[in-house]
Amino acid sequence: MRMDGFNAAVDALSGAVFMKVPVLGAQIELIVLYLALPMLFFTLWLGFPNLTAVGRALRILRAQPHAGEAKGDVSQWGALSTALSGTIGLGNIAGVAVALTMGGPGAILWMFIIGWFAMTVKMAEVTLGLKYRVFDAQGHVHGGPMYVLKAVGAARGWPKIGLILGGFYAFFALFGAIPMVQVNQSFAQVKVVTGFANGWAYGTMLAGAVALVTLGGAAWLGEVAKRLTPLKVAVYLIGVATVLILHAAAIPGALADIWHGAWSGQAATGGAVGAFVAGMRRAVFASEAGVGSAVMAHSLARVRHPVSEGLVALLEPLLGTMIVCALGGLALVVAGTWNGGLEGIAITSAAFAQVSPSFPWLLAVVVVLFAYSTLVAWGFYGLQAWGYLFGNGPRAQWTYKILYIVALPPAAAIDLGRVVGIVDSSFFLMAIPNVIALYLCAGELRRDVRAYLAAPEED
Numbered sequence: 177m178r179m180d181g182f183n184a185a186v187d188a189l190s191g192a193v194f195m196k197v198p199v200l201g202a203q204i205e206l207i208v209l210y211l212a213l214p215m216l217f218f219t220l221w222l223g224f225p226n227l228t229a230v231g232r233a234l235r236i237l238r239a240q241p242h243a244g245e246a247k248g249d250v251s252q253w254g255a256l257s258t259a260l261s262g263t264i265g266l267g268n269i270a271g272v273a274v275a276l277t278m279g280g281p282g283a284i285l286w287m288f289i290i291g292w293f294a295m296t297v298k299m300a301e302v303t304l305g306l307k308y309r310v311f312d313a314q315g316h317v318h319g320g321p322m323y324v325l326k327a328v329g330a331a332r333g334w335p336k337i338g339l340i341l342g343g344f345y346a347f348f349a350l351f352g353a354i355p356m357v358q359v360n361q362s363f364a365q366v367k368v369v370t371g372f373a374n375g376w377a378y379g380t381m382l383a384g385a386v387a388l389v390t391l392g393g394a395a396w397l398g399e400v401a402k403r404l405t406p407l408k409v410a411v412y413l414i415g416v417a418t419v420l421i422l423h424a425a426a427i428p429g430a431l432a433d434i435w436h437g438a439w440s441g442q443a444a445t446g447g448a449v450g451a452f453v454a455g456m457r458r459a460v461f462a463s464e465a466g467v468g469s470a471v472m473a474h475s476l477a478r479v480r481h482p483v484s485e486g487l488v489a490l491l492e493p494l495l496g497t498m499i500v501c502a503l504g505g506l507a508l509v510v511a512g513t514w515n516g517g518l519e520g521i522a523i524t525s526a527a528f529a530q531v532s533p534s535f536p537w538l539l540a541v542v543v544v545l546f547a548y549s550t551l552v553a554w555g556f557y558g559l560q561a562w563g564y565l566f567g568n569g570p571r572a573q574w575t576y577k578i579l580y581i582v583a584l585p586p587a588a589a590i591d592l593g594r595v596v597g598i599v600d601s602s603f604f605l606m607a608i609p610n611v612i613a614l615y616l617c618a619g620e621l622r623r624d625v626r627a628y629l630a631a632p633e634e635d
Contacts, residue, residue, distance in 0.1 A: 190597040204453045207604045211466040214611055215293035218300050222625050226295035233487040241478045248478030249317055252488050255477035257405040259470035261549035264496045271458045272505045273523035276514035279454025282437025284505035286455025291497030294465035295490040300621055303486030305471035319475025321468035321610040322346040322564045341609040346561040351602035353558030356587035362547035363588040369540045379585030387581045390555045408545035415538050416507045418531050423510035430509040463493040468610035472560040483628035555580050
C-alpha cells in the first residue's frame with residue numbers, strides 16, 4: 177500500500193513537470209517551452225553573440241590564463257571539457273534517434289537550429305555563474321545557479337527569497353544528479369555485445385573508476401575531463417564518419433529529406449510541426465541550456481572576466497548539439513535504421529552494424545566513455561549542490577562522495593521504473609529558478625557583455 181502511494185506521488189510529479197500543452201496542433205511539454213523561450217529572448221537581447229562571438233571564444237581558449245594568473249581551480253579548457261563531459265552523453269546518441277522516430281528527418285534540422293539559439297542561454301547563465309561564484313578559506317571556488325540566486329536576491333533586497341530559490345535549485349540538483357540512467361543504459365549496450373550479464377559487477381567496476389576521479393577533487397576532474405572528452409567524441413565521430421562514407425551516395429538525398437521534412441508535412445511524422453516539436457524537445461534536452469548544470473563546472477575556471485568564460489561556454493551547444501547530434505542524425509538517416517521499428521540506442525547500433533559486425537563494439541566503447549564522463553561530471557555537480565545545502569567542510573564533502581559512489585552499482589542491476597521519473601523531473605525542475613535568475617539579471621548581463629566585447633582582447 178505504501179508503494180502504491182509512492183508510485184502515485186512519482187506519477188503525479190512527472191505528470192506535473194512534463195505537462196503537455198497544444199502548440200500548432202501538436203502536444204509539447206510545457207517545461208520545454210519554458211526553456212526554449214529564453215533561448216530566443218537572450219539571443220536577441222544580447223545581440224546574437226552565437227553568431228558574432230564564436231571566433232573570440234576560440235581565441236580565448238588559446239590565450240587562457242595559466243595557474244597563478246587568475247582565480248580558479250582549473251583552466252578554461254578544463255572547465256569547458258568538464259561541462260561537455262556532463263552535456264555530451266548518451267542523450268546525444270539515443271536522443272537523436274528518438275527525435276527521428278518522433279519527428280522524422282526534419283527534426284535533425286530543428287535540433288541544429290535550436291542548438292544555435294541555446295548557445296546564447298549557455299553563455300548568459302555561465303557569465304552569471306562566474307560573476308557570483310564564491311571562494312572558501314582555502315581558495316577553492318564554489319559556484320552554480322544557487323549562488324547566483326542567493327546573491328541576486330540579497331542585492332535586490334529579497335535575501336530570503338534568494339535563499340529559498342537557491343535551496344530549491346540545490347535540492348533538486350541532488351536528485352537530478354543521480355546517475356542511474358547512465359549506468360543502466362551503458363550496461364545494457366555492454367550486455368548486448370559481450371553477453372556479460374552481471375549488472376552488480378559492472379556497476380561496481382564503474383563505481384570504482386568514478387571514485388578515482390571523484391575522490392581526487394576538482395583538479396583531477398578537470399584533468400580527466402579535458403583528456404576524456406575529446407577522446408569519446410572522436411571515437412563516436414569516427415563511427416559516424418564511417419557510416420557516412422559507406423553511404424556517401426545517399427547523403428544528398430538524406431540532406432534533401434532533412435530540409436524538406438523540416439518545412440513540409442510530407443516527410444516527417446506529424447508533418448512539419450511534428451518535426452519542429454521533436455527537434456526542439458531533443459535539442460533543449462541535449463544542450464541542457466537553461467538548466468544551469470554546466471554553470472557548476474564553468475565556475476571552476478581561471479578567468480579574468482566572467483564574460484570570458486561565458487563566451488567559452490557558448491561553444492558547448494555548438495559542439496554537442498550542432499555538430500555531434502547533427503552528424504549523428506545524418507548518419508542514421510542515410511543508414512535508414514531510424515524507421516525500421518527499433519528504438520533509442522538500438523537504432524544507432526543497427527547503423528553501426530551496417531559497417532561491420534564489430535562496429536556495435538565500437539558503440540559499446542563510446543557508450544561506456546560517454547556514461548563514465550557524465551557520471552564524473554554530475555558527481556561534481558551534486559557535490560556543489562550538497563555543499564550549498566550542508567556546507568563545504570571535509571566531513572560534508574566526504575559524506576556526499578561516499579553516498580554518490582555507493583549509489584552507482586545498484587543502477588546497473590535494477591529496473592529503474594519510476595526512479596527515472598524522479599530523476600528526470602528533478603533535472604528539469606532545476607530550470608525553473610535558474611531561468612528566473614536569467615530574467616532578473618537581463619539588464620546587467622547586457623551591460624557586462626557589451627562592455628567586454630567592446631574592450632581590447634586579452635593577449
